[in-house]
Amino acid sequence: MSDNTFINEVMDGLKKEGYLMITDDFIDQLITTLHANVTIINTMTELAELETKMRGHLLPTGSRQVESLKNLSVKIAEIAFNVEDVRNEQR
Known part of the structure; x- marks a missing residue:
């Protein structure tokens, strides 16, 4: 069993x-922050x-960066979309 599968099963x-209920305001703020981070990156x-x-x-590290x-x-971005999915499932 992969880590992701295990985590998904636990979640x-x-x-x-009924132990995992996150407020909509928190989720909305998290999604906004994640998308802002993607824009900055x-x-x-x-x-x-x-x-x-x-x-x-001349700098070989440039392309790696x-x-x-x-x-x-x-x-x-993947995390943001996963959080959006969780929010939509909770509604």
Whole structure:
């Protein structure tokens, strides 16, 4: 059993028993914050890409930073969408 499967089973069990109820205000604020973080990270990615181009790939870490930022942005977006799903299930 993967970690995600286990976590989902535990969360589903808590939700079914009524132990996992998060207020709508908290969830809405969390979703807003996560989406804002994605926007900021995407801007940082654009800046890192520009810097890498300007330096003519003299810094090998530049492209790694860009890929790392892109991956981080995707992961945070996935979390935001998962939180939205939880909110929709609770309503």
